[in-house]
Amino acid sequence: MTEYGLPSSIDSLQELLDRELYVADRGLATSIYLALRLGRPLLLEGEAGVGKTEVAKVLASGLNTELIRLQCYEGLDVNHAVYEWNYTRQLLDIRLRESDNSADRSNLTTDLFSQDFLIKRPLLRALEAPGGRPPVLLIDELDRADEEFEGYLLELLSDYQITIPELGTISAVTPPIVVITSNRTRELHDALKRRCLYWWIGYPSFEKEHRIIREKIPEAPTRLAEQVTRFVQKLRTAELYKVSGISETLDWMAALVALDRQELDVETINETLGLILKTQEDLAAIGGQQAQTLFEQSQMPSESVQ
Amino acid sequence: MSTPDDLSQSRYSPVADSGHLLPNLILFGRLLRDIGLNVPAGAMLEAVIALDHIDIGHQQDFYHTLQTLLIHRTQDLSPFDEAFRMFWRIPRNTRSPQKGLAPPKGPPQTQGNTPSGQISGYPADTSTEPTLQGDPTTTLSYSTRRVSRTKDFATFSDAEMAEARDMMAALKWTLGMRLTRRWQTGRGTAIDLRRVVRPNLKFGAELITLPRRRRRWRMRPLVLLCDVSGSMERYSRMLLHFIHTLARGFEQAETFLFSTSLTRVTRQLAKRAVDDVVPTLPRHVTEWSGGTRIGEALKRFNVDWARRIMGHAPVVLLISDGWDRGDPAKLAAEMAHLQRRCYRLIWLNPLLGSPRYRPLTRGMQAALPWIDDFLPVHNLASLEALAAHLNDLPPQRTWRRQQGLQAMPRFTATPTQLPH
Incomplete structure (x- = not known):
């Protein structure tokens, strides 16, 4: 430990x-490790x-x-x-001072725009975290924010500091560990990417997904877990608008366990397909006969070795 | 500096007398605006102030000062350069001798009455610089127009095509606006509580001024899908110019070509001229032959690209004649999928220009229920109409039919087609 x-x-x-x-690939682990050691943001x-x-x-x-x-x-936005600024409190404070005539009103501005009236949002809190252990700052689904906000992040991510006009520049004592995620619904700006370590998390292999299921839902029957993994892996090769991720697999697995299933069959698949396919077109395409075909193909022994 | 030659009648001739720098500067600013550059009055003012700080006898400094203050987009650089050279009479080879350009030979031909968008002596062809935002008029080139507005694209000669290209670029292309979730200060209904405290401090505790805020509007993104299959060949060159003009005019534009497959050409189109773009495209895209499977191409778009680029409710322009060799049911399903993810789905069909045309092909029949606008794109008049239509897009979506389950076809799972 360092x-x-x-x-x-x-x-x-x-x-x-x-x-x-x-369960992380070696590649992902390396990226995380380097991000920690170099003190750079990690873009996933x-x-x-x-x-x-x-x-x-x-x-x-x-x-x-x-x-x-x-x-x-x-x-x-920045706010x-x-x-x-806690403007309701600021307004109240002005009222209070007014009723108390003795109060000095000369330095009203400096009083009102001080730490007492400052509401700290996540980015500021991440910088102001007490020394010792750096916090983990998760900036989730950055692709949803506007490009303007991305531009704002640049200063923060390169210098780990924020400027508040009334208070001055606040620098981090211990720079936070920054993890940024994006679903890639739009391309992030190159300037931002340049400041980050980048890692693309793909869909897992059979072994990895199987291991994830075993670790997260240990009570799942062995045979069922394997069948589910195979079927989901097969499903991802089908033409779908929205391919299901690991979280859907886990949801499905948990549901099958709750239903007390020991083995997967076509009927069960059709009944619970809504847990892994969330698009009406995909459901229509995979439901029924196609599910049977996929299921049979997925359970063929030749597919077992990936 | 040379003495004023026959350009002296032109309204753009600088007054050749020392001590007349200011009028000349203002004249130069007007010239820049007339050729479509956006030169705010404030920038001109700054330029005047800035000239006090440099030695205006130094040509290079003078040029760079004006350039840095008046030009804010790279695509404006070369028109500026040209205008500067023409206006201030600098022979080409003094500034870029390495390019070996000859100084202008003889006096440029002058027309007696220069049309208001044209500068005598200034090359009229600004085709590589579409003045999209620059010029609000749509009539810029019509005074010198030789090509008929109602002539079909399919019958265009090269010269006509070049001219049509300029006219296309002169049209004002905008899309409907989208109300974003972002706030900005300005007149609006909402009180900006954040900014209430500070301006009212001087009034003691009374809230006298109430700053307002409003939502910000942004232009919608544009997605272009253009059919380049064999049946479209007669129109393809003109349409390429068209999509090139459009794609370069918008901040957020994505362009795809399709025949039997789908190819993204957004990055290629960012280059300068269409003629430079075409050779860089993959061969199978530009061979302009073979049948088209619109449904299959749209499916590729929906699966591979839609999630990445259909974020902010774009306007989708689909250019095709509707001759589809694929499965009509599949085309209908993909059209429905596409329509639900965009703000407006506009199908442009070059055949629609013919009064005898009826959209009876199986593909067109399948697609029609999922189209918001079905418009012709076969001559310049139709492009003008399209530009006008796009400018007037309402902020609301059109009414759309609900999609029935039974209308959905089944895909066949074929792993080999997957890109991953």
């Missing part, structure tokens, strides 16, 4: 992830439900530090991401 208790090697990071039940892209957000969560709990999350959305 300073702040960060893992000292890729292997020890992988152990940390294993302890947190997160990938389809929905492949475990991008989870990386930040397991890092926070594995490193035993605070997770500060900023969920991005269209219209997200919701960085700081805001």
Whole structure:
């Protein structure tokens, strides 16, 4: 372990992830490790439900530090991401001073725009975290925010500092561990990418997905887990508008366990298909006969070795 | 500096007398605006101030000062350069001798009455620089127009095509606006509470001024899907110019060509001229032959691209004659899928220009229920109508039919077709 208790090697990071039940490829582990060591933000892209957000969560709990999350959305601005003045309190304060005639009103401005009236939003909180352990700052689904906000992030991510006109520049004591995720519904700006380490999380292989199911839902019957994995893997090769991610697989698995199924069959698949396919067109295409074909193909022995 | 030659009658001739720099500067600014560059009055003012700080006898400094203050887009650089050279009479080889360009030979031909968009002596062909935002008039080139507005694209000669290209670029292309979730200060109904405290401090505790805020509007993104199959060949060259003009005019535009397959050409089109673009495209895209499977191409678009580029409710222009060799049911399903993800789905059909044309092909029949606008694109008049239509897009979506389950076809799962 190095300073702040960060893992000292890729292997020890992988152990940390294993302890947190997160199954990571060596490549992903390397990226995370380098991001930690170099103090650079980590940009994770990938389809929905492949475990991008989870990386930040397991890092926070594995490193035993605070997770500060900023969920991005269209219209997200500095006032919701960085700081805001508590204007209702400011107005109240003015009233109070007025009723109390003795109060000195000469330095009203400096009083009203001070730390007392500052509401700290996630980005500012991440910078102001007390020294010692750096928090994990998760900037989730950055592709949802406007490009203007991306531009704002550049200053933060390169210098780990924020300027508030009334208070001055606030620099991080210990720079946070920054994890940025994107679903790639639009291309992020090159200037932002340049500041980050980049990793694309793809759909998992059979072995990886099987292992994830076994780790996350240990009560699942062995045979069922294998059948489900095979079927989902097969399903991803079909022509679909929205291919299901690992989170859907886990949901489905949990549902099958709740239904007390020991084995997968076509009837069950058709009944529970809504848990893995969330597009009406996809459901129509895969339901019924096609599900049977896919199921049979997926369980063929030749497919077992990937 | 040379003495004023026969350009002296032109309204753009600088006054050749020392001490007349200011009128000349203003005249130069007007010239820049007339050739379609956006030169705000403030920038001109700054330029005047800035000239106090440099040695205006130094030609290079003078040029760079004006350039840095008046030009804000790279595509404006070469028109500016040309205008500067013409206006201030600098022989070409003094500034770029390495290019070996000859100084202008003899006096440029002058027309007696220069049309208001044309500058005598200034090359009229600004075709590589579509003045989309620059010039609000749509009548720019018509005074010198030789090509008929109602002549079918299929019968265009090369010269006519070049001229039509300029006219196309002179049209004002805008799309409907989209109300974003982002706020900006300005007159609006909502009170901007954040900014209430500070301006009212000087009034003690009374809230006298109430700053307002409003939502911001942005132009919608554009997605172009153009059919380049054999049946479209007669129109393809003109349409390429058309999509090139459109794609370069918008901040957010994505362009795809399709015949039997779908190819994204957005990046290629960012290059300068269409003629430079075409050779860089993959061969199978530009051979302009073979049948088209519109349904299959749209499917590729829907599956591979739609999630990435259909983010902010774009306007989709689909250019095709509707001769589809694929499965009509599949085409209908993909059209429905596409329509639900865009703000407006506009099908442009070159055949629609003919009064005898009826959209009876199986493909067209299958697609029609899912189209918001079905418009012709066969001559310049139709492009003008399209530009006018796009300018007037309402902020609301059109009414659309609900999609029945039974209308959905079944895909066949064929793993080999997958890109991953």
